[in-house]
Amino acid sequence: MLLLAASAAGSVSPAARLGARARAAAPAMRRLVRRAAATETSVSEGTSGPTDVKTILECKKDMSDIVSLCKRRGFVYPSSEIYSGFAGFFDYGPLGVELRNNIKRAWWEDMVQRRDDVVGLDSSIIASPRIWEASGHVAGFSDPMVDCKESKQRFRADQLFFAKVADGAGAHAGYVSLLEGADMEAAAAKAAGALLKKLKRDGPAQLSPLRDFTEADPSEYALVPSPATGEPGTLTAPRDFNLMFQTSVGAMTDGSSVAYLRPETAQGIFTNFKNVVSSTRVKVPFGIAQIGKAFRNEITPRNFIFRSREFEQMELEYFIKPTDVEEEWRAQHAAWVETRLAWHIGIGIDPALLSIEQHKPDKLAHYARACSDIMFKFPFGVSELEGCAHRGGYDLTQHASASGKSAEYTDEETKAKYVPHVIEPSVGVDRCFLAVLCSAYAEDVVNGEARTLLRFHPRVAPIKVGVFPLVKNNEQIMESARELHKRLQRRHNVAFDAAGNIGRRYRRMDEAGTPFCVTVDFQTLEDGTVTLRDRDSTAQRRVSPDELVAFVADACE
Ligand code: ATP
Secondary structure, eight states: OOOOOOOTTTTSOHHHHHHHHHTTSOHHHHHHHHHHHHHOOOSOOOSSOOEEEEETTTTTOOHHHHHHHHHHTTSEEETTGGGTOOTTOEEEOHHHHHHHHHHHHHHHIIIIITOSSEEEEOOOSBOOHHHHHHTTHHHHOEEEEEEBTTTOOEEEGGGEEEEEEEOTTSOEEEEEEEESOTTHHHHHHHHHHHHHHHHTOOSOOEEOOOEEGGGSOGGGTTTSOOTTTSOSSOBOOOEEEEOOOEEEOSSOOSGGGEEEBOSOSHHHHHHTHHHHHHHSOOOSSEEEEEEEEEEOOOSSOOTGGGSOSEEEEEEEEEEEOOOOOHHHHHHHHHHHHHHHHHHHHHTTOOGGGEEEEEOOGGGSOTTOSEEEEEEEEETTEEEEEEEEEEEETHHHHHHHHHHOOOOOEEOTTTOOEEOOEEEEEEEEHHHHHHHHHHHHEEEEEETTEEEEEEOOOTTTOSOOEEEEESOSSOHHHHHHHHHHHHHHHTTSOEEEOOSSOHHHHHHHHHHHTOOEEEEEOHHHHHHOOEEEEETTTOOEEEEOHHHHHHHHHHHTO
C-alpha cells in the first residue's frame, strides 16, 4: 500500500497556512483568506496519525455486520428485496459494481494482458447439454442433501455435523448437531452441556469426535436432532441433489430441449481448446482465461455472497506437456499456487488471513493429480477462496471421446502429438470481493475521534480520489476543483464533494475506501498546488495537478 510520508509542512492546515501567507497578500485576497479561515477549521487531522488501528477480526465483526455495512454503503443489496428477497442472489450497488469491476480488471490484466503465455475467451453461458454429459456434471455434479420433515428446511449433509454425548458417568445421553461454522468444537460442547441440563443428568458432558451427516450410520439418522428444531426424528437420509439449473431452449419444452446454465466457466475453455490453438500462435505451455457468470442451485446458500446461486468466476486453464516425472508436475502446480497467492496479496488481501490447504490424496477427484485451496479467514471461519487443481488430461480427453473430435496438440518442433495436461486456478469474483472487503475493514482513532474506514488497495478501490473545493462560495475555487475533477475522471472513478466541512468529507471518503482526497483551496489560486491527503495515514502534502495525476495513476497500477 502506498503511503504518503507525513511532513511537518504537510500537516499544517491550509487555513493556517493561508493565515501566514495572508500577511503578504493583496487586501482582496486577505478578505478571502479571513473568510476561509472562519468557515473552515478542520482540514488538518493532527501530526500523530491514526492510533488504535484495529482489523476486522480485532473488531469482532461478524457476517451480519458485513451484510449491513455492504447495504448501508451501497456495495451489495439482497436481490428482490421489495418482494421479500430471493435466497442466494444479490445485487451490487454503486460502490460494489466498481469494486467488482476493479477486481476483475486486475485479474485480467495480471493473468492475461501482462503475460505472453495466456489468451482470453468469452464463451456462452448456455451451451450444448452434451458438454455437461461429457464433463460428468449431469451424472455427478451434486451435493448430498438432507431435509428436516418438521421445519421443511434443507441442509447440505456434509455441512451438518453431529456428535454423540455421554454424561459425567459415561452413560449415553443422546446427540447434538450443528451447522458448519467457526469454532464448532466449542459450539458442540455448549450444546452438549445444555442437553445434559435438559435431561437433568450430571456433567461434564463427554463428546465423540464431530462427524458430518454423510458419515452417519443409517441407524443414527433418526437420532440426530435437526439443527432447525433441536429435536431428533425429523431428518431424512442424505440423497444426491444435482446443482445445475435447468432451462429449455426453443419453442418446445420436452426432454429434447433441456439445457443448463453453466455451473462453471471452465468447460467453455476446454471445448474451445482446438479453436484457440488453430486461430492463434499459442504454444504449449499456454493458458486460456475466462471471466463469467456461473450458476449453482446451492442447497443452502450461506454466508452472504460467499455461497450464492449466481456468481462469477475467474478461471484459467493452463495447458502443459504431460509428464510422469512427479517432481516436474508438482513444481508446475506449486508455481501456480504461488502466483495466485501473490496476486491476492497484491490486490490488498491481508496475508495474515490467507493460508494454503492441500487436498489429501483420498479427497482428490479421481482424475486430479493435486489440488491446493487458497483459504481465507472470513468472519465465519476459514474457507476456500480459490481452488488450484492439477486436472491431468481428463477434461480434454472426455470431450474428445464424447464428441469424436481429437484434442491432440502437435508440437511444432518435435512433431510429437499429445493431449495436454492442465492446471486450473479458479476463483470466484464474489468470494474475492468479500475477502478484499474484510481485509480492508478497519477502525482507528484520528485526533481523538473514532473512525471506520475501508483500506482498499488503490488498484481496487471503487473511488480513487475525492476532489473537494475548500469553500463553495468562491467561483474560482469551484471552477478549479471542477477542472481537476474532470481531468482525473478521464482515467479514474472520482468523486466531487462540496458539502459540509472538510473533516466530514474526509470521513465519507474513508468509509467508501477512497485512498486519496485532494482539496482545492486559496493557495491553489496562487500557485496551482492542491492538498493531497492519504486515507490511511491522514498525512497531507501539497502537489501540483500534474504530480497528482501521475501519482494517482502510479498508485492505481
Ligand atoms: P465449495 O467447496 O466452496 O462449494 P468448490 O470447490 O465447489 O467450492 P469450485 O467448483 O472449485 O468450487 O469453483 C471454483 C471457485 O468458484 C471457488 O473457489 C469459489 O471461489 C467459487 N465458487 C464456487 N461456488 C460458489 C458459490 N456457490 N458462490 C460463490 N462462489 C463460488
